[in-house]
Every structure is written in C-alpha cells, then in structure tokens.
Amino acid sequence: MTDRLEAQFAFLNEADRLKSVLRATTLCDASRPENSGEHSWHLALYALVLADQAGPGVNIDRVIRMLLLHDLVEIDVGDVPIHSQNGTAHGSAETQAAEARAAERIFGLLPGDLRDDLRALWEEFEAAETPDAVFAKSLDRVQPVMQNLACGGGTWATYDVTFDQLESRVGVKIARGAPRLWDWVRCKVRPWFG
Amino acid sequence: MTDRLEAQFAFLNEADRLKSVLRATTLCDASRPENSGEHSWHLALYALVLADQAGPGVNIDRVIRMLLLHDLVEIDVGDVPIHSQNGTAHGSAETQAAEARAAERIFGLLPGDLRDDLRALWEEFEAAETPDAVFAKSLDRVQPVMQNLACGGGTWATYDVTFDQLESRVGVKIARGAPRLWDWVRCKVRPWFG
Ligand SMILES: [Ca+2]
Numbered sequence: 001m002t003d004r005l006e007a008q009f010a011f012l013n014e015a016d017r018l019k020s021v022l023r024a025t026t027l028c029d030a031s032r033p034e035n036s037g038e039h040s041w042h043l044a045l046y047a048l049v050l051a052d053q054a055g056p057g058v059n060i061d062r063v064i065r066m067l068l069l070h071d072l073v074e075i076d077v078g079d080v081p082i083h084s085q086n087g088t089a090h091g092s093a094e095t096q097a098a099e100a101r102a103a104e105r106i107f108g109l110l111p112g113d114l115r116d117d118l119r120a121l122w123e124e125f126e127a128a129e130t131p132d133a134v135f136a137k138s139l140d141r142v143q144p145v146m147q148n149l150a151c152g153g154g155t156w157a158t159y160d161v162t163f164d165q166l167e168s169r170v171g172v173k174i175a176r177g178a179p180r181l182w183d184w185v186r187c188k189v190r191p192w193f194g
Numbered sequence: 195m196t197d198r199l200e201a202q203f204a205f206l207n208e209a210d211r212l213k214s215v216l217r218a219t220t221l222c223d224a225s226r227p228e229n230s231g232e233h234s235w236h237l238a239l240y241a242l243v244l245a246d247q248a249g250p251g252v253n254i255d256r257v258i259r260m261l262l263l264h265d266l267v268e269i270d271v272g273d274v275p276i277h278s279q280n281g282t283a284h285g286s287a288e289t290q291a292a293e294a295r296a297a298e299r300i301f302g303l304l305p306g307d308l309r310d311d312l313r314a315l316w317e318e319f320e321a322a323e324t325p326d327a328v329f330a331k332s333l334d335r336v337q338p339v340m341q342n343l344a345c346g347g348g349t350w351a352t353y354d355v356t357f358d359q360l361e362s363r364v365g366v367k368i369a370r371g372a373p374r375l376w377d378w379v380r381c382k383v384r385p386w387f388g
Contacts, residue, residue, distance in 0.1 A: 004246075009340060011243060012244075012340065013344055015236065016221055016222040016341070019232045019236075020223075020225065027210055028207055029210075029211075034213070035232065037231075044238060045209055045263075048312070049202050049304070049308060052198075064258060068239055068242060068258075110243070146203060150207055184199050
C-alpha cells in the first residue's frame, strides 16, 4: 500500500508541472496565456456540456478521462501551437517521438496497472481512431477557436492565419467528431476573417 | 439547436473566468498561487489515480464530474481559504448563501436540462452525504495538503496552522471518505509540525 501511494503521488505531484506549461492561446479576456493544466480542465467541462454533439457509441466519461490526460506529455515537450511554423510543427515525427518518450517517463511514475491503463488511454487519444478519441480531438480543436473568438483574434492574428488554413488545420478535425458543432462555429468565426 | 449551442457556450466561456480565481495554495514549486481552474483539473486527476482509495459504491466518473464543477461558484464568490480567519470563514452561512446565488446565475446560463443536471451534481457535492460526494470532498481536502508538503509549508505557515487544527479542519474530512489515505498522509505531514 505504502509503495503504491508513493508512486501515485509521485505522478500527481509531477502532473502539477503542467500548470506551468504555457499555450499560445490566451484566456477569453486576453489577460494572459492559458496553461495546459487549466486548458485540460476546460476541455473536460466542454465534454460534459457538449455531450449531445457526440456521435453514437461515444462514452463521455472515457472522453473526459482522455482529456484530463491528453496534454501531460507537454511537461517534457511543451505545447506545440497548431498554427506555428506555418502549421508544420504540430504532429511532426520529431514531436511525436519526443511525446512518446515523455509518456514513457511520466506514466512510468505510476504503479504498473495504472501506468498501463492511463498510457493506453493517452495512446488511444493520439491515434484518433476510436469514436471516443475522435470526439475528444474535436473538442481539443474547438476550444482554442472559441478562446480566439472571445478575445478578438488571438493566435489567428499572432500567426497570420487565413480562413482556409483554419478550415484545413482545425475545422476538418472538429467536423470529423462533431460535424454540427463545426457548422455552427464556422458561421461564428467566418466574419472575423473578413 | 442554435439557441442551445449559444447557451452551452455562454456557460463554457463564463467558466473560463475560474482560471483567474486565485487560491491561497501555491503550485508545488511555490512559484505562484494556484488558480481554481487548474486546481479542478488536478483534483479530477487525483480521482482517476486514487480511485482505489474510494469505498464501495463510489462511482469515480461521477466523482470526476463533481470535481470538474465543484468550484465554479468561486467565479462570483472567490476562494475562501480553509485556514483563513482562524478556520471560521470557510462554510459560513454567508459564504453558503453567496455560493447558492452564484450557482443560480452560473448554471442558469445553460439549457434547462443541463442546468438542472449539473446544478444537482454541485448540490450533491456541497451536501457531502452520498458516497460519491464524500470521496470527492476527501480529495478536495487532500490536494492542498500535498501541495503544502511539496512546497515546504505553504498555507500552514501563512496562517500559522497547528497539527491539531489541520487534523480537525482537514484530516477528519479526508478520513471520512478515504481513511487509509489520511493514515498515510498524516504520517507524511506530522514531522513538518515538529
Ligand atoms: Ca495540446
């Protein structure tokens, strides 16, 4: 028991560091960059509130679990903004390899059973193939769009993004898991791009 | 559909403000105060990782949902530190009345079905009677203890807390939902108080 709790808290204390990983996106009031810990909370709340946008076969509680874990690898790798380096850095082979090493280290702090379960959930999210992972990815893409809209442009201005780039880098992935949601959000954001 | 999404996002954008509510507790590295948004994320992760500390009849997914919502009223009321005003401010009648008004306003942004469901979950947490709520409360009490321990004292030093005060304000509530967890944490924190 004691050794198990030591391992559980080694992981939970390490997870605290995600609160110091800054994203390109800001809070809705643009007062400061959002960190990846509070971003993960907000996404879990998105899943709870937008559950009716999920397709059949989606288990919202599994989606929430995935979203709670999905950014932990950023403790080692940092956040790679989707529009940075003209959209080429996010999801590159180098980033993926670094994230796999980070997952090995961070989930490896846990007792074996939890390590395997939570790492499998993270890998399912990354693979974006199951209905739960596809919906979770849609929410991860739509939240920064709503933050940008609330603060008057945000990373669209920072990275000089066009509407076509938004549609191909972000919209397509939102639509994959939540098509009606993207229809609605698309109409909201279109005017910003003039 | 459109009106429903307007209401869902009115709530989700309002929730963003919880990231600007500061707690007395700091991050583990003491670099800055923790905010209530990232705290809520950390607690949900606690529930996921410490599920084996829950008693029979606890549904961890409901606990996670409760923890995601439990601090939203602080957008209006702010965080009331457990050790402030010599332990008397937290849970006072005034605080409870203000939190009920905040819940009315904030959950009231949602479509009616979601408003009722999520508000009921928040009220269940506040009442601390069901097994799910009792376990959620235990986690809410144990996380600041672990943060204080990691950063060398934190709010115990700020508010000049004694071990007996920690035991009565915090330990009793941790033990109620997670007795073995408090046994373990108690041994960890005892030496700090000399
Ligand atoms: Ca990310």
